[in-house]
Amino acid sequence: MAKLRGTGIAAVNYPTGMNLGGDPSQALIHATTTGTFMISLASTDLGQGLKTVLAQIGAETLGLPFENVLINTGDTDTGPHCMGTFASRATHRVGNAIIMAAEEARKVMMEVAADELEVSPDDLETDGQGNILVKGSPDRSINIVDLALAAHFKYGKTISGRGIYMKPKSDVDPETGKMDPDSTEAHACSVADVEVDTETGEVTVLSLKSAYEGGRQVNPALVKGQIRGGSFMSVSHALYETTAPYYPAPDHSPGSFSEYVIPGPYEAPEIESVVLEYPSVNGPYGAKGVGEMTANSGIPAIINAVSNAIGVRLTEYPVTPEKVLHALEESPNATSH
Amino acid sequence: MTESEKKLNVVGKSVPRRDGVGHVTGKTVYVDDITFPDMLYLKMVRSPVHHARIKGLDFSAAEEVPGFVRALTHQDVPKNIYTILCLIGVGPDEEPVLAEDKVLYKGEPIAAILAETEDAAVEAASRVIPDLEELPAVFDVEEALKPDAPILKEWGTNHFVYEGHHCRRVRLGDVERAFGEADYIVEERYQTSPIEHAPTETTACVAKPEPNGRYTVYTNTQALYFTLDNTALILQLPFNKLHFVGGTVGGAFGGKVDVIVEPIAILGAMKTGRPVKFRYTREEEMRVSSTRSAWRLYYKDGVMKNGQIIARQITSYADSGAYNRHTPYAVTKHAANVAGPYAIPNVWIDAYCVYTNRQPASAMRGFGVTPASFAIEVQMDKIAETIGMDPWEIRFVNAYRNGDIKPHQKIVEDATLIETMQAAAEMVGHGLSDRSLAMNSWDREKV
Numbered sequence: 001m002a003k004l005r006g007t008g009i010a011a012v013n014y015p016t017g018m019n020l021g022g023d024p025s026q027a028l029i030h031a032t033t034t035g036t037f038m039i040s041l042a043s044t045d046l047g048q049g050l051k052t053v054l055a056q057i058g059a060e061t062l063g064l065p066f067e068n069v070l071i072n073t074g075d076t077d078t079g080p081h082c083m084g085t086f087a088s089r090a091t092h093r094v095g096n097a098i099i100m101a102a103e104e105a106r107k108v109m110m111e112v113a114a115d116e117l118e119v120s121p122d123d124l125e126t127d128g129q130g131n132i133l134v135k136g137s138p139d140r141s142i143n144i145v146d147l148a149l150a151a152h153f154k155y156g157k158t159i160s161g162r163g164i165y166m167k168p169k170s171d172v173d174p175e176t177g178k179m180d181p182d183s184t185e186a187h188a189c190s191v192a193d194v195e196v197d198t199e200t201g202e203v204t205v206l207s208l209k210s211a212y213e214g215g216r217q218v219n220p221a222l223v224k225g226q227i228r229g230g231s232f233m234s235v236s237h238a239l240y241e242t243t244a245p246y247y248p249a250p251d252h253s254p255g256s257f258s259e260y261v262i263p264g265p266y267e268a269p270e271i272e273s274v275v276l277e278y279p280s281v282n283g284p285y286g287a288k289g290v291g292e293m294t295a296n297s298g299i300p301a302i303i304n305a306v307s308n309a310i311g312v313r314l315t316e317y318p319v320t321p322e323k324v325l326h327a328l329e330e331s332p333n334a335t336s337h
Numbered sequence: 338m339t340e341s342e343k344k345l346n347v348v349g350k351s352v353p354r355r356d357g358v359g360h361v362t363g364k365t366v367y368v369d370d371i372t373f374p375d376m377l378y379l380k381m382v383r384s385p386v387h388h389a390r391i392k393g394l395d396f397s398a399a400e401e402v403p404g405f406v407r408a409l410t411h412q413d414v415p416k417n418i419y420t421i422l423c424l425i426g427v428g429p430d431e432e433p434v435l436a437e438d439k440v441l442y443k444g445e446p447i448a449a450i451l452a453e454t455e456d457a458a459v460e461a462a463s464r465v466i467p468d469l470e471e472l473p474a475v476f477d478v479e480e481a482l483k484p485d486a487p488i489l490k491e492w493g494t495n496h497f498v499y500e501g502h503h504c505r506r507v508r509l510g511d512v513e514r515a516f517g518e519a520d521y522i523v524e525e526r527y528q529t530s531p532i533e534h535a536p537t538e539t540t541a542c543v544a545k546p547e548p549n550g551r552y553t554v555y556t557n558t559q560a561l562y563f564t565l566d567n568t569a570l571i572l573q574l575p576f577n578k579l580h581f582v583g584g585t586v587g588g589a590f591g592g593k594v595d596v597i598v599e600p601i602a603i604l605g606a607m608k609t610g611r612p613v614k615f616r617y618t619r620e621e622e623m624r625v626s627s628t629r630s631a632w633r634l635y636y637k638d639g640v641m642k643n644g645q646i647i648a649r650q651i652t653s654y655a656d657s658g659a660y661n662r663h664t665p666y667a668v669t670k671h672a673a674n675v676a677g678p679y680a681i682p683n684v685w686i687d688a689y690c691v692y693t694n695r696q697p698a699s700a701m702r703g704f705g706v707t708p709a710s711f712a713i714e715v716q717m718d719k720i721a722e723t724i725g726m727d728p729w730e731i732r733f734v735n736a737y738r739n740g741d742i743k744p745h746q747k748i749v750e751d752a753t754l755i756e757t758m759q760a761a762a763e764m765v766g767h768g769l770s771d772r773s774l775a776m777n778s779w780d781r782e783k784v
Contacts, residue, residue, distance in 0.1 A: 177745050243533050
């Protein structure tokens, strides 16, 4: 009996957006009288931090601080249509809709500032700190609070905007499969190191090291969160999880976490990553969707590593201890282990 | 480039997430935190077997349970047979909200029980013993396509029909000719497993009738309007009678885009005039709610001595379980990606959506692509071993680049596979060949 070590790699692509498109999302934006911008949506945050990322995109386009932008979402009476949070689409689709809405609002904001400062809107810029300045004359400026008050009570103007993003629907040619399925592609390459106990069949993932390319990162800490969660899920899917342990037989289906085994912190490997940024042609500020992909490259990398360790090519997952022991028994070199 | 893109101020910064403190201190309000004083609980009477004809239902013992309010059957549901992807033109309708004359999977809902407490609802539901005539069941995707398999669908087959075809097809070039020219043929069968989404928060909703005749629905759906629109169609209600509230979800991973709890909870609220909560137990989440599809894939590759893959033929089968849910669409996304991020001039793909007597599969993180990435990347290692090439190098030799054509005839743009692999190799200190190090995703002429 022995503990065998192996290394495996895998490289993957992952498409951004609902397959074939035709999945619009809208955003509405308006300023309060005191210069807070409310973005109204009907999009859902699944825990990944979508509301934070969308406020960042709105603040960037408006040229205002992050703190000046609030997200009002999750209510079909107040939020315009969103197709939903799935298909690594929300940052891409909703982010683009917010840029469109914020550009319209920014135009009004700059017109009001121009009236107040008695210059052309073309001569103005935002400083990202809540002020609109005359280019080259930073002492001539107006704060967003004074600007919003003036817009509302002096000029009777609404600083607001409407946005929508939709990739037009592509039809599939039923004979050839010709189609335009996605908006852009993110990429990942993972390297897994594993140790296999030939007595118990247990696999320990020692490390999972990955490179990702997901366009511009809107919030690197939240991308890191996706990477950690996705990497851990890939360990779980490769080695542990199934609702049908003897698939296709339906027997022994688990009904609780005592039977449906998910690894805990003790089983977490060393997770390392590097993130490359090649801005996409159509994402908001070049962002691509990375949510789903982070769970994909780890699965084949881990399975290739186990195959490398035991000298038997595994072609099914999850690779449970039972499957490892069966593979070792059927291996032509079985006696050597 | 617009003015704001030249120098980014907020995008690219790791500002702290605003909901983080609420999540980690338990202060965030989720659907199950919402209660009303006169709220009822809903529980399902479920099929104890995988496939059966329903001969009768007897509610008399359930009605004796203290707290029992009423039962709902398929006869109470205005449009009982539905398919959620009707909103994007996928049909036909084929799943009942509540079973009519047959059940196709163990756990399929047959009747809904409304009661004053959750315990009373569980007790009453357990006392409804359906009179069933069990039928032969099929669980294997290839068995399900054989002529002697029990047929599950009214249209007479156990597969989804894609514009007159048995499967989603992709065809590029001529694989048969290329197989004849190849130095090696590499074949393998791959199998993945059905997997539970395992979100922290189980699927749940509360439906509350309002004095103005509308219904407010607190829900953890991933897609508020998609769920609202499907619910209105099932209940045959004007869309503006429904007001959906959500937007904060404790994990989903694709497990909360089916439209399962909302229609029946609202129907309960309509029939009783009281708020209704329907929340899945962990057991329901695992044994009844949708899973990731299990996939079976057969690869046949024609490979040259230099490592170039000149032909790839794939037949794959998605186990959709008993009903469509999102799987017919997953198969199309699968077909668009199953040849991998590699430049292969001849590709032939047949991808089937197959029905079995299993709890329905549906969307999950990686929707048809996760099983593809698994099979592709194990196959790449097998090719490398067969021809005696380094596993890194085989991937560089075949990596797609911008301007290449994909099997579905879209021109590649935004490809960065080569750069990503180079970064990973550098990270782990793996030495690449000079050729692989010199490659990039934009300039095919260079190397």
